[in-house]
Amino acid sequence: MEKATYFEKVPVNTPGGGYDVCVGRNTLEVTLPPLLASLMPNSVAVISHPGLLELYGERLRFLIEASFAGNVRTLFYSFPDGEEHKDLETLKEAYGALLRFGITRYDVLLAFGGGVVGDLAGFVAATYMRGLRYLQVPTTLMAMVDSSIGGKVGIDLPEGKNLVGAFYQPEAVLVDVDYLATLPAREMRSGLAEVAKYGFLYDEGILVEMERWQDGLPDEDYDFVPLVMACARQKASVVSEDERDLSGRRARLNYGHTFGHALEAATGYRALRHGEAVALGMIMAARMAELFWSFATGFTERHLRILLPLLKEVRLPRGLTADDVMEYMERDKKKRGELSLILLMRWQAPVLVNSPPLDLVRRAVDEVLKEVCSR
Amino acid sequence: MEKATYFEKVPVNTPGGGYDVCVGRNTLEVTLPPLLASLMPNSVAVISHPGLLELYGERLRFLIEASFAGNVRTLFYSFPDGEEHKDLETLKEAYGALLRFGITRYDVLLAFGGGVVGDLAGFVAATYMRGLRYLQVPTTLMAMVDSSIGGKVGIDLPEGKNLVGAFYQPEAVLVDVDYLATLPAREMRSGLAEVAKYGFLYDEGILVEMERWQDGLPDEDYDFVPLVMACARQKASVVSEDERDLSGRRARLNYGHTFGHALEAATGYRALRHGEAVALGMIMAARMAELFWSFATGFTERHLRILLPLLKEVRLPRGLTADDVMEYMERDKKKRGELSLILLMRWQAPVLVNSPPLDLVRRAVDEVLKEVCSR
Numbered sequence: 001m002e003k004a005t006y007f008e009k010v011p012v013n014t015p016g017g018g019y020d021v022c023v024g025r026n027t028l029e030v031t032l033p034p035l036l037a038s039l040m041p042n043s044v045a046v047i048s049h050p051g052l053l054e055l056y057g058e059r060l061r062f063l064i065e066a067s068f069a070g071n072v073r074t075l076f077y078s079f080p081d082g083e084e085h086k087d088l089e090t091l092k093e094a095y096g097a098l099l100r101f102g103i104t105r106y107d108v109l110l111a112f113g114g115g116v117v118g119d120l121a122g123f124v125a126a127t128y129m130r131g132l133r134y135l136q137v138p139t140t141l142m143a144m145v146d147s148s149i150g151g152k153v154g155i156d157l158p159e160g161k162n163l164v165g166a167f168y169q170p171e172a173v174l175v176d177v178d179y180l181a182t183l184p185a186r187e188m189r190s191g192l193a194e195v196a197k198y199g200f201l202y203d204e205g206i207l208v209e210m211e212r213w214q215d216g217l218p219d220e221d222y223d224f225v226p227l228v229m230a231c232a233r234q235k236a237s238v239v240s241e242d243e244r245d246l247s248g249r250r251a252r253l254n255y256g257h258t259f260g261h262a263l264e265a266a267t268g269y270r271a272l273r274h275g276e277a278v279a280l281g282m283i284m285a286a287r288m289a290e291l292f293w294s295f296a297t298g299f300t301e302r303h304l305r306i307l308l309p310l311l312k313e314v315r316l317p318r319g320l321t322a323d324d325v326m327e328y329m330e331r332d333k334k335k336r337g338e339l340s341l342i343l344l345m346r347w348q349a350p351v352l353v354n355s356p357p358l359d360l361v362r363r364a365v366d367e368v369l370k371e372v373c374s375r
Numbered sequence: 376m377e378k379a380t381y382f383e384k385v386p387v388n389t390p391g392g393g394y395d396v397c398v399g400r401n402t403l404e405v406t407l408p409p410l411l412a413s414l415m416p417n418s419v420a421v422i423s424h425p426g427l428l429e430l431y432g433e434r435l436r437f438l439i440e441a442s443f444a445g446n447v448r449t450l451f452y453s454f455p456d457g458e459e460h461k462d463l464e465t466l467k468e469a470y471g472a473l474l475r476f477g478i479t480r481y482d483v484l485l486a487f488g489g490g491v492v493g494d495l496a497g498f499v500a501a502t503y504m505r506g507l508r509y510l511q512v513p514t515t516l517m518a519m520v521d522s523s524i525g526g527k528v529g530i531d532l533p534e535g536k537n538l539v540g541a542f543y544q545p546e547a548v549l550v551d552v553d554y555l556a557t558l559p560a561r562e563m564r565s566g567l568a569e570v571a572k573y574g575f576l577y578d579e580g581i582l583v584e585m586e587r588w589q590d591g592l593p594d595e596d597y598d599f600v601p602l603v604m605a606c607a608r609q610k611a612s613v614v615s616e617d618e619r620d621l622s623g624r625r626a627r628l629n630y631g632h633t634f635g636h637a638l639e640a641a642t643g644y645r646a647l648r649h650g651e652a653v654a655l656g657m658i659m660a661a662r663m664a665e666l667f668w669s670f671a672t673g674f675t676e677r678h679l680r681i682l683l684p685l686l687k688e689v690r691l692p693r694g695l696t697a698d699d700v701m702e703y704m705e706r707d708k709k710k711r712g713e714l715s716l717i718l719l720m721r722w723q724a725p726v727l728v729n730s731p732p733l734d735l736v737r738r739a740v741d742e743v744l745k746e747v748c749s750r
């Protein structure tokens with residue numbers, strides 16, 4: 001059956017610019033030509049990965065160039081997959097490619113890929129000739145529901161992730177859920193952890209939906225549009241209120257992330273995908289909430305029910321202990337001045353807790369590690 | 376005689392932020408402590424050149440740390456003088472220095488130096504951890520009247536100048552004209568070319584003032600505050616109306632620059648300082664205006680009277696021809712799509728002329744090169 005073409009819009013309104021997140025099927029086919037016609041570039045620079053361009057490059061070229069009867073040129077710049085390539089070296093290479101092609105400040109950049117592509121390409125857009133207009137076209141679930149919305153762009157330094165970057169909003173975020181058809185199952189599960197995050201923080205409907213699934217994944221012919229829309233709506237609302245992560249509202253989106261970052265670091269960024277680390281981190285945050293508040297019960301159990309299936313392919317390194325994780329939590333604390341955690345008080349009621357008692361934090365980490373490793 | 380402490384403020388209002396340019400003597404002594412007290416950093420990162428830190432480093436440290444009774448730490452990062460160091464390598468090194476010192480997004484950066492320091496340090500501020508608050512403290516005349524105001528920050532690529540950057544406004548620009556006392560005469564003359572630019576474009580008073588001077592320089596005990604204020608006022612007004620260089624108003628500040636950039640490139644960025652290239656460029660623009668408009672007379676003569684003394688120390692390479700310069704103008708044209716020049720119609724009445732007749736442009740370049748070389 002041919003998939004229907006349709007999309008819905010979620011508006012994002014920030015001081016840095018207002019734009020729409022368009023979520024649907026065949027979204028680019030209907031939105032890209034009029035959007036480019038309004039932006040009037042001489043060239044469009046697509047930044048992506050080689051594998052994605054193999055699958056979708058020619059279609060993209062057709063959509064871009066046909067919009068202008070062939071009067072617009074398309075540059076494809078791609079770099080290898082993997083967080084380790086989101087660095088100054090790739091950035092330099094990307095600048096060079098744009099320059100050689102003759103991209104000017106009146107042209108448009110298109111970020112086509114997952115979070116790594118969106119972050120790096122967005123930072124190129126923010127800084128090349130003091131700023132190009134750009135479009136986010138996320139191809140992974142993680143990027144669709146989270147990283148492509150809100151204008152956080154940047155690269156890593158050898159010393160750590162996302163240490164260099166900017167807040168730079170795109171002209172639009174174009175989400176075509178059909179790209180998910182080619183996403184590996186592990187990548188899909190990793191993205192679903194971020195989806196669950198919106199459920200725990202804001203939207204009970206998402207949790208109810210996910211609890212229906214077998215084995216952490218929906219049926220093969222599942223329509224992702226409503227789920228992605230529900231997440232995009234939450235992200236758009238948060239970003240519209242707190243673009244620059246100042247009021248604490250945007251910081252709530254880091255639910256599970258303080259634990260998650262420590263887990264990623266403690267496992268050398270190899271054993272866990274970002275979403276998997278966040279899933280584990282949210283289970284730890286749930287357990288921590290139960291330990292911290294006398295009235296809290298059932299958090300860990302439900303987190304495990306929803307998140308454990310998403311960790312199916314994870315093999316934690318033997319011998320990983322709570323102490324290892326706590327060591328990286330301490331480093332984080334040193335960097336930020338104090339440790340703070342997002343904890344649920346009730347479902348969909350997150351609060352920021354500063355300087356939580358470290359013995360409880362350690363116990364939460366320890367219990368969850370043992371629980372997860374025993375399954 | 377002890378110099379009096381006083382300063383005046385010029386407000387800059389942009390969508391990217393409102394702030395003051397404070398121009399005076401001992402400006403930092405009176406403005407820095409309260410400003411830092413309101414910004415509340417844990418650390419201040421000073422980015423500068425080694426020579427400047429030798430002269431002013433300890434005084435800066437005192438002003439910064441005394442403001443907080445020693446509870447704020449000061450990082451000094453310096454890199455060698457010269458446009459060739461405004462590059463990705465220095466940027467990377469600066470990021471590393473800030474990281475090792477533990478600078479966080481709540482800290483403050485202070486750019487202390489000329490245009491090169493302001494551009495690079497401002498770009499570090501724009502991008503380190505997605506943006507630090509920063510102060511511009513210009514120490515050259517060029518930076519005081521032009522580059523420190525308006526938030527244009529960035530670095531060079533091997534392929535060209537200012538190809539990577541951002542619009543990122545400081546919290547304040549603090550100008551102490553006493554720094555000019557240690558400025559070499561050639562650097563001073565180069566800055567005065569930019570001062571003259573404001574005269575030609577906006578302020579007859581500046582031209583009248585400069586015409587009084589002997590040999591292109593004012594007396595030794597000259598009070599620079601009114602002159603720097605007059606320029607800062609113009610720059611602040613332009614930037615407030617056209618922060619991102621979109622309406623064409625900010626583009627007028629490039630008077631003489633299209634010629635100037637071609638001259639800099641044609642002489643391999645060695646024979647001319649930026650201000651000197653702009654001075655020559657403005658003379659060419661003046662001659663071009665006379666050739667282009669039948670009613671224009673006297674432009675070249677007055678430009679020569681004011682600007683020629685500023686070119687005293689310039690030795691143009693033997694054999695530099697109008698054709699060499701035109702070749703680089705053509706490259707510029709290719710890059711931007713078309714050649715455009717800012718030309719005066721009357722004194723203080725600049726207009727943007729698109730696609731000017733190239734034979735006239737060539738003639739203007741040729742005549743001015745011959746005129747200047749013959750003196």
